[in-house]
Amino acid sequence: MSKVILCIPPDYDYNFPPLGTPVLLGFLKSKGIKAGQVDLNLAYRDFLLSKIKGKGLTAGDKKLLLRRLVNDFFTQRLKGHYYSQLLPRRRGKALADLPYGNSSNSSFYFTERLLSSKYLFRYLADKENNTFYQFYLAERIITRLKKDKIDLIGISVISPSQAIPALTLGLLIKQLLPDVHVNLGGQWVTLFRDELKKRDDFFACFDSLIVFEGETPLYALVDAWRGSKKALPPLANVITQKNKKPLLNPRGEDINALATPDFSGLPLNRYDSSKVTPHLTYETSRGCYWSKCAYCVDLPLPKPSYRAKSADRVAAEVKELIKRFGVTDLMMGDPGMAPRQMLEISRALIKNSIKIKWWTMARLDSGFNQKIFATAKQAGLFQVNFGFESACDRVCDFLHKGNRQAISARVIQDCAQSGVRVDLQTMIGMPGETHGDAMETVGFLIENKKDIAAVTFNIFYLTPGNYVYHSPRNYGVSFNKNKVLPFQFFIPFKNKHGMTADQAGFIMNVYHQLLAGANAGTSVSKDRRKRFGKVSFSLCGESIGIKWEKYASGNIVIK
Ligand code: B12
Numbered sequence: 001m002s003k004v005i006l007c008i009p010p011d012y013d014y015n016f017p018p019l020g021t022p023v024l025l026g027f028l029k030s031k032g033i034k035a036g037q038v039d040l041n042l043a044y045r046d047f048l049l050s051k052i053k054g055k056g057l058t059a060g061d062k063k064l065l066l067r068r069l070v071n072d073f074f075t076q077r078l079k080g081h082y083y084s085q086l087l088p089r090r091r092g093k094a095l096a097d098l099p100y101g102n103s104s105n106s107s108f109y110f111t112e113r114l115l116s117s118k119y120l121f122r123y124l125a126d127k128e129n130n131t132f133y134q135f136y137l138a139e140r141i142i143t144r145l146k147k148d149k150i151d152l153i154g155i156s157v158i159s160p161s162q163a164i165p166a167l168t169l170g171l172l173i174k175q176l177l178p179d180v181h182v183n184l185g186g187q188w189v190t191l192f193r194d195e196l197k198k199r200d201d202f203f204a205c206f207d208s209l210i211v212f213e214g215e216t217p218l219y220a221l222v223d224a225w226r227g228s229k230k231a232l233p234p235l236a237n238v239i240t241q242k243n244k245k246p247l248l249n250p251r252g253e254d255i256n257a258l259a260t261p262d263f264s265g266l267p268l269n270r271y272d273s274s275k276v277t278p279h280l281t282y283e284t285s286r287g288c289y290w291s292k293c294a295y296c297v298d299l300p301l302p303k304p305s306y307r308a309k310s311a312d313r314v315a316a317e318v319k320e321l322i323k324r325f326g327v328t329d330l331m332m333g334d335p336g337m338a339p340r341q342m343l344e345i346s347r348a349l350i351k352n353s354i355k356i357k358w359w360t361m362a363r364l365d366s367g368f369n370q371k372i373f374a375t376a377k378q379a380g381l382f383q384v385n386f387g388f389e390s391a392c393d394r395v396c397d398f399l400h401k402g403n404r405q406a407i408s409a410r411v412i413q414d415c416a417q418s419g420v421r422v423d424l425q426t427m428i429g430m431p432g433e434t435h436g437d438a439m440e441t442v443g444f445l446i447e448n449k450k451d452i453a454a455v456t457f458n459i460f461y462l463t464p465g466n467y468v469y470h471s472p473r474n475y476g477v478s479f480n481k482n483k484v485l486p487f488q489f490f491i492p493f494k495n496k497h498g499m500t501a502d503q504a505g506f507i508m509n510v511y512h513q514l515l516a517g518a519n520a521g522t523s524v525s526k527d528r529r530k531r532f533g534k535v536s537f538s539l540c541g542e543s544i545g546i547k548w549e550k551y552a553s554g555n556i557v558i559k
Pocket residue numbers: 006011012013014015016017018019020021023024100153154155156157158159160161183184185186187188191210212213214215218281283297298299333334335
């Protein structure tokens with residue numbers, strides 16, 4: 001009997017199993033489809049780790065050194081190849097403000113440039129240089145697909161860093177197993193759907209794309225593909241070369257009618273957060289009940305509607321996840337958990353005596369109070385990552401964030417005093433944000449230091465699919481649309497009434513120095529030296545070496 005396989009391609013987060021394929025797998029199985037899933041992302045990291053050689057290296061040391069080795073390898077070693085000018089360079093201008101990524105062949109920088117370059121197809125099929133191609137050969141992917149009688153593969157492309165690996169895999173399958181239907185879905189496909197539709201040549205790498213939420217469209221595709229093979233009828237949210245105007249279903253799924261996410265087939269104990277027991281991802285809602293932030297990067301336009309799972313359903317599903325997968329910790333990846341949802345699911349978890357630790361993301365909403373956090377704490381909540389961004393009311397109003405400084409301070413205090421860790425997502429350099437506004441944020445963070453366990457700073461970057469991108473003038477932002485690459489995720493812009501990215505970086509340093517002043521005392525130099533080593537890293541017939549020192553505390557210093 002034929003089988004569907006869902007796959008997570010490199011290069012993505014290693015901390016948790018992404019939730020996309022487990023929710024799809026659960027859904028397909030509930031409809032009687034034989035299906036499985038495979039994480040090629042963790043396997044690719046193992047492939048890279050196997051290229052590191054050095055005396056006395058532990059598996060943990062290799063993981064710590066990998067990012068530096070990969071960056072050095074791609075920025076310094078790979079010169080003079082036909083694709084070299086598309087790689088970010090360490091001393092080149094572009095690298096300085098490259099957010100979120102390594103500098104390798106999965107970087108957003110390389111991806112955006114390669115996708116628009118004449119070298120794309122040469123690179124996708126390049127055995128000598130494309131490390132993803134080499135990895136798929138080493139993994140014997142084609143043999144495995146044949147052996148498992150796979151007739152449809154669904155590749156989940158969440159981040160731009162997975163685009164080149166996904167297209168490499170798709171092309172390889174289309175060339176060697178033309179009867180297997182290759183489908184691409186996920187956040188990246190959805191965000192760049194209009195650009196993808198313009199590229200007929202990309203259909204050499206896949207047969208169809210699915211945009212927005214994937215459950216019903218994927219099931220319909222499997223059914224139609226098995227029934228009709230070559231002549232697929234038009235299907236909602238499914239794009240094929242012949243039918244590029246899918247019947248869009250913008251509403252999204254009825255999330256109370258979906259199956260419990262199914263994590264079977266994923267190496268649950270191997271994710272970095274799963275040190276002893278499995279830590280999984282889960283969602284209690286989809287969409288955002290606020291949906292107004294002008295810069296929102298999580299939910300590109302058109303916004304899906306907000307839908308919350310009933311508390312009883314959440315309790316039943318968590319119970320099932322514990323029973324089936326032995327999960328002890330959950331990352332509830334809701335874009336923003338509403339106060340009421342937090343209270344209701346907490347009550348349901350307590351009522352059902354469910355033992356689970358969890359953390360989530362939320363707004364600094366006036367609806368939160370000590371009672372809610374205390375109940376949630378009792379139900380296992382240990383951390384909330386709040387979308388704080390700025391302490392300045394003017395900036396928050398300008399970007400329709402809805403935060404008020406006084407309320408933020410109160411919610412942070414209520415949360416911390418209930419014993420729940422507060423992690424504040426903070427952004428500097430937002431449209432219209434002046435130096436003075438940003439210093440107000442720094443002042444707020446220092447003032448409320450005792451209640452804030454962590455601050456995650458980001459420099460604001462313009463991304464496609466939000467209100468600032470669509471109406472830049474309204475936000476005092478300008479950028480040259482003609483200079484934006486079709487698949488560009490981070491777009492350079494002018495902040496007419498606010499700071500530049502460099503100035504924003506300076507403010508971040510000010511904050512870190514003020515905070516370091518308060519926490520001074522621990523320094524690597526006082527740490528007892530343990531050992532010193534040399535490491536080599538070889539890929540694509542080239543090799544790079546670094547020297548490093550490891551200290552008793554586990555700190556690693558690269559020379
Ligand atoms: C939780 C989260 C994280 C977590 C956990 C990651 C993990 N391991 O799961 C953390 C904090 C670690 C993280 C990190 C990053 N993330 Co993140 N993350 C999210 C978030 C908020 C939720 C993801 C989620 O669980 N969704 C729930 C699942 C069920 O939805 P889904 O994946 O979209 O799947 C549905 C559909 O897309 C579709 N689908 C998915 N796969 C497939 C496959 C097929 C074949 C089909 C048919 C359909 C399909 O069907 C699914 C069910 O309906 C999203 C935003 C969002 N609202 O989704 C950003 C998001 C995915 N992250 C993003 C990015 C860029 C990153 C980072 C690179 C940087 C960052 N912005 O923080 C890093 C990557 C780190 C790394 N080392 O690689 C981007 C991706 C950009 C894009 N669209 O191209 C998003 C969309 C947010 C954003 N715009 O910045 N992230």
